[in-house]
Amino acid sequence: MADWKEQMQNLVNSLEKLEQHINVTPEEKEAIEKSETVWGTTPYFASLMDKDDPNCPIRKQVIPSQKENENNYGIENYLIYKENRSNEENRPDTIARQYHDRVAFTVMKTCANYCRHCFRKEVVVDQSLKLNFDLEEGLQWIREHQEVRDVLITGGDPLLLSDEKLDFLISKLREIPHVEMIRIGSRVPIVLPQRITEGLLKVLGGYHRVPIWLNTQCNHANEITEETAKAVYKLMTSGINVGNQAVLLKGINDDVQSFRELHQKLLSVRIRPYYLFYCEPAPGIDHFRTPVEKGAELIRDAIRGHTTGLAQPMYVMATNIGKIPLMPDYYIKEKSDKEYTVVNYKGQETTIPNIPE
Numbered sequence: 001m002a003d004w005k006e007q008m009q010n011l012v013n014s015l016e017k018l019e020q021h022i023n024v025t026p027e028e029k030e031a032i033e034k035s036e037t038v039w040g041t042t043p044y045f046a047s048l049m050d051k052d053d054p055n056c057p058i059r060k061q062v063i064p065s066q067k068e069n070e071n072n073y074g075i076e077n078y079l080i081y082k083e084n085r086s087n088e089e090n091r092p093d094t095i096a097r098q099y100h101d102r103v104a105f106t107v108m109k110t111c112a113n114y115c116r117h118c119f120r121k122e123v124v125v126d127q128s129l130k131l132n133f134d135l136e137e138g139l140q141w142i143r144e145h146q147e148v149r150d151v152l153i154t155g156g157d158p159l160l161l162s163d164e165k166l167d168f169l170i171s172k173l174r175e176i177p178h179v180e181m182i183r184i185g186s187r188v189p190i191v192l193p194q195r196i197t198e199g200l201l202k203v204l205g206g207y208h209r210v211p212i213w214l215n216t217q218c219n220h221a222n223e224i225t226e227e228t229a230k231a232v233y234k235l236m237t238s239g240i241n242v243g244n245q246a247v248l249l250k251g252i253n254d255d256v257q258s259f260r261e262l263h264q265k266l267l268s269v270r271i272r273p274y275y276l277f278y279c280e281p282a283p284g285i286d287h288f289r290t291p292v293e294k295g296a297e298l299i300r301d302a303i304r305g306h307t308t309g310l311a312q313p314m315y316v317m318a319t320n321i322g323k324i325p326l327m328p329d330y331y332i333k334e335k336s337d338k339e340y341t342v343v344n345y346k347g348q349e350t351t352i353p354n355i356p357e
C-alpha cells in the first residue's frame with residue numbers, strides 16, 4: 001500500500017483488522033470492545049507492532065486500554081483550561097494562544113494515528129469537545145493581528161488535508177506580510193510517511209520568504225524505519241526543517257536505554273530533537289504519566305555527556321501559561337560573583353571564574 005489515501009481508507013480501527021497484524025490479548029480485546037472513543041492507525045504503522053508482546057511501545061500508543069476510564073490525576077475539561085479558551089480575548093475556535101508573537105492554528109481533528117496519550121484527546125479521540133474548524137475565520141483573525149509572526153498549524157494532523165486545501169492555507173498565510181514563519185505539527189512522517197509525495201512537496205517546498213518548519217512526534221526508536229528516513233530526506237531537500245517533539249511516556253520511553261536509542265535514531269534519520277514534553281494532565285491518561293523529575297533525570301542519565309549533544313531535546317512542561325523548561329539542575333554545584341563550580345555527567349567537578357556585573 002504505497003498510496004497514502006489507500007492507507008487512510010484502510011485504517012486499522014477494528015478488532016478484525018488489528019488481528020491481521022498482531023495476536024490481540026484478551027485485555028486488549030475487551031478494551032477495544034468497550035471503548036467509545038476514536039482509535040486506529042495506518043496499516044503501515046500497525047505493521048511495526050510486535051505481534052506477541054502487549055508491552056510493545058507502538059501497541060501501547062495505538063490500542064485503547066481500560067485504564068483510560070480511570071482519572072485520578074487528570075484535569076476535567078482540560079483543553080478549555082490549557083488553551084485559555086474561556087478567557088476574555090475573543091478568538092476563533094481554530095486559534096489557541098499563549099504567547100504574544102505566535103499562535104497555534106488548529107485546522108482539523110482527523111489523525112493517521114489516534115494516540116492514546118494525546119493531550120488534545122477531548123477533540124480528537126474522545127470527541128467530547130466540538131470545535132468549529134473554519135479556516136477562513138482563522139486566517140482573517142491572523143490577518144488582523146499584526147503581532148503574530150509565527151503560525152503553528154496543528155490538528156489533528158494538518159498533513160491529512162488534501163494538497164489543494166494545504167496549498168490554499170499555506171499560500172494565504174504566506175500572503176500575510178507580518179507572518180515570518182509557518183510551523184507544522186504532524187505525526188505523518190512517523191505514522192504515514194507515504195504522505196510525503198511529490199505533490200505535497202510542491203505545496204510545501206521550494207525557496208520562499210516564509211520558511212516552513214515541521215515538528216513531528218516520535219516516542220520510540222521502533223517507530224523509525226527507512227520509510228521515515230526517506231520521507232524526512234525529501235522534506236529537507238525541499239527546504240523543510242524537521243524536528244521532533246517526543247512525549248515522556250511511562251513504560252514506553254522512560255528508561256535510559258529506550259530514551260537514548262530514540263534520540264540517537266532520530267538523528268540517524270536527520271530529525272533534530274526539539275522538545276521532550278512532560279505528559280500533560282488530560283483526563284484518562286494517568287497510566288502514561290511519570291513524576292515530573294523523570295524527564296530531567298533521563299536527559300542527565302541518558303543523553304548529556306553520554307551521546308551526541310544534538311540528540312538532546314529541551315524538556316518542557318506545556319501549561320496554560322506556556323511551556324516551562326524543566327532541564328536538569330544538578331550541573332551547577334555552587335556559584336558566586338567570583339566563580340561557578342560545575343559538575344559533569346560523570347560527577348566530576350571543575351571551577352570556572354565568573355565575570356561579575
Ligand SMILES: *Cc1c(COP(=O)(O)O)cnc(C)c1O
Pocket residue numbers: 096097098099102103104152323
Ligand atoms: C506550543 C505552543 C506554541 C509554540 O511554542 P514554542 O515554544 O515556540 O515552540 C505556540 N502557541 C501555543 C498555543 C502552543 O501551545
Ligand code: SF4
Pocket residue numbers: 110111112113114115116117118119120121124155156157187217
Ligand atoms: S497525531 Fe497528534 S493530535 Fe493526533 S492523536 Fe496523536 S498526538 Fe493527538
